[in-house]
Amino acid sequence: MSSESAESAEGGNVAEPAKPAKPAKPAKPAEPAGAGKPGEPAKPGDAAMSAEQPGVGRRSFLRGMAGGVAGGVAGGVVVGGIAGAAGGYALRGSGTGIDPAAAANLAELEGRLPAVPFHGKHQAGILPTPKAATAVISFSATAESRAELIELFQTVTDRARFLTAGGMPPPAGIAGPSTDSGTLGPTVVPDGLTVTFGVGSTLFDDRYGLASQLPAHLTQMTSFPNDNLDPAQCGGDLILQLTAGNEDVVLHALRDIAKNTRGGMQANWRIHGFSSPARPPGTVPRNQLGFMDGIANPSVTSAAQMNELVWVRPGAQGEPSWTAGGSYIVVRLIRMFVEFWDRVDVYEQQLMFGRYRDSGYPLDADGIYATPDYATDPEGDVIPLTAHIRLANPRTAQTANQRILRRAWNYDRGLDQVGDLDVGLIFTCFQQDIQRQFVQVQTRLIGEPLVDYISPFGGGYFLALPGVVDSSDYFGRALFA
Numbered sequence: 001m002s003s004e005s006a007e008s009a010e011g012g013n014v015a016e017p018a019k020p021a022k023p024a025k026p027a028k029p030a031e032p033a034g035a036g037k038p039g040e041p042a043k044p045g046d047a048a049m050s051a052e053q054p055g056v057g058r059r060s061f062l063r064g065m066a067g068g069v070a071g072g073v074a075g076g077v078v079v080g081g082i083a084g085a086a087g088g089y090a091l092r093g094s095g096t097g098i099d100p101a102a103a104a105n106l107a108e109l110e111g112r113l114p115a116v117p118f119h120g121k122h123q124a125g126i127l128p129t130p131k132a133a134t135a136v137i138s139f140s141a142t143a144e145s146r147a148e149l150i151e152l153f154q155t156v157t158d159r160a161r162f163l164t165a166g167g168m169p170p171p172a173g174i175a176g177p178s179t180d181s182g183t184l185g186p187t188v189v190p191d192g193l194t195v196t197f198g199v200g201s202t203l204f205d206d207r208y209g210l211a212s213q214l215p216a217h218l219t220q221m222t223s224f225p226n227d228n229l230d231p232a233q234c235g236g237d238l239i240l241q242l243t244a245g246n247e248d249v250v251l252h253a254l255r256d257i258a259k260n261t262r263g264g265m266q267a268n269w270r271i272h273g274f275s276s277p278a279r280p281p282g283t284v285p286r287n288q289l290g291f292m293d294g295i296a297n298p299s300v301t302s303a304a305q306m307n308e309l310v311w312v313r314p315g316a317q318g319e320p321s322w323t324a325g326g327s328y329i330v331v332r333l334i335r336m337f338v339e340f341w342d343r344v345d346v347y348e349q350q351l352m353f354g355r356y357r358d359s360g361y362p363l364d365a366d367g368i369y370a371t372p373d374y375a376t377d378p379e380g381d382v383i384p385l386t387a388h389i390r391l392a393n394p395r396t397a398q399t400a401n402q403r404i405l406r407r408a409w410n411y412d413r414g415l416d417q418v419g420d421l422d423v424g425l426i427f428t429c430f431q432q433d434i435q436r437q438f439v440q441v442q443t444r445l446i447g448e449p450l451v452d453y454i455s456p457f458g459g460g461y462f463l464a465l466p467g468v469v470d471s472s473d474y475f476g477r478a479l480f481a
């Protein structure tokens with residue numbers, strides 16, 4: 001039995017869980033019932049911050065800082081940009097000991113994730129495994145000219161650069177509103193925040209003179225047979241995905257970006273999601289159907305695989321040159337009918353996915369990352385031919401270049417109108433070519449047994465822009481060149 005490597009953006013392998021008792025060989029599945037249905041952290045005075053406060057000079061900044069230290073940052077918890085990036089926050093000893101209030105905060109602060117370097121050839125939020133909190137927000141561009149659109153992209157860049165590095169917000173001007181919402185306290189913590197920024201096909205209409213720059217594989221999202229798409233929750237000129245270790249950090253970043261881009265873009269739809277700790281530890285987080293989600297993926301530590309499957313390559317046929325280094329994102333908002341799912345026996349559930357619920361092992365194997373062996377099971381006696389994993393990735397030479405990099409979060413939006421739980425999956429995937437990859441996979445999944453328990457209602461197709469390479473670069477610079 002061959003085995004695929006555990007994926008980890010951080011490069012670490014995931015330990016295999018203890019082997020559970022293996023149930024008897026599963027029988028063929030029943031017919032689906034009822035089918036039809038930094039580098040450098042921002043410092044006060046950096047471009048990212050002074051752009052906000054053009055009139056604030058260094059002297060007035062220092063005045064504000066002094067007030068902050070005395071009043072807000074009890075005992076002198078200081079963020080060092082570098083210290084922040086390295087994981088931390090240092091308590092500056094007063095000489096007589098540590099302020100108890102600051103000490104009380106320390107554990108919490110240390111639990112927060114270090115900064116993820118913002119600058120790079122590719123956007124930093126694409127490869128990492130899901131962090132605890134995410135938000136996906138679609139916007140319409142409301143900039144009135146191409147020049148204003150460029151300004152918008154520069155502002156998003158500046159805010160993302162600051163927020164992902166963390167640091168002290170600049171002081172407010174005299175009688176002006178605060179430069180920061182304050183929801184993270186006096187200092188903005190990075191907490192592993194990533195800001196992924198993308199464009200939809202509608203941005204390339206006649207408003208900004210971008211029609212000739214439309215990425216080769218960017219279209220409106222197709223509706224598939226089981227979809228129940230709500231136009232109000234689909235598409236958008238622009239997309240932002242924010243992820244971090246905590247929900248407050250995600251929401252803080254969203255408020256900051258929205259406030260600073262008012263007039264340039266207007267939110268259309270938004271969804272927040274969470275990824276739980278892996279249970280048992282060392283495995284993979286679960287979705288709301290109880291199954292581990294995100295086991296089988298291309299290896300993000302293999303540059304060859306990422307170049308083959310995820311990144312738009314320089315000189316790719318039909319692609320405008322500015323897209324090189326970007327990646328197409330598909331977002332699918334998928335409701336789960338958990339009340340119905342919870343009435344299905346686990347054995348049946350496992351046949352629908354092709355994996356064991358408790359261990360995550362494929363039904364024909366005894367390791368979480370073991371490769372299912374479809375060649376020795378041509379009739380689907382062990383892993384049904386209709387199983388989700390078998391349809392999604394038949395593991396043949398012909399389908400190898402259709403693989404996608406999946407990133408999924410759970411969402412919980414309370415109750416629907418009849419009192420059922422409105423929960424589901426924020427499915428995202430990254431790829432080089434939406435038609436060659438996502439569309440092929442989704443087409444194979446049409447009519448799978450799982451469709452009775454899920455309902456895709458929103459999302460869209462976007463291109464995640466190439467990365468911002470350094471402090472003089474900005475999102476989409478090559479697009480507007």
Ligand code: HEM
Nearest residue numbers: 291292293294295296334353389392393425427441442454
């Ligand atoms: C609510 C909807 C969905 C649920 C609950 C779900 C759940 C799962 C689960 C439990 C697995 C097995 C564990 C793993 O390898 O991560 C899996 C694998 C997979 N899913 Fe989904 N999925 C959903 C939607 C989708 C969609 C929309 C696509 C793409 C069109 C997709 C593509 C895949 C692929 C490619 C795999 C890996 C198969 C392999 O390489 O063995 N899934 N999914």
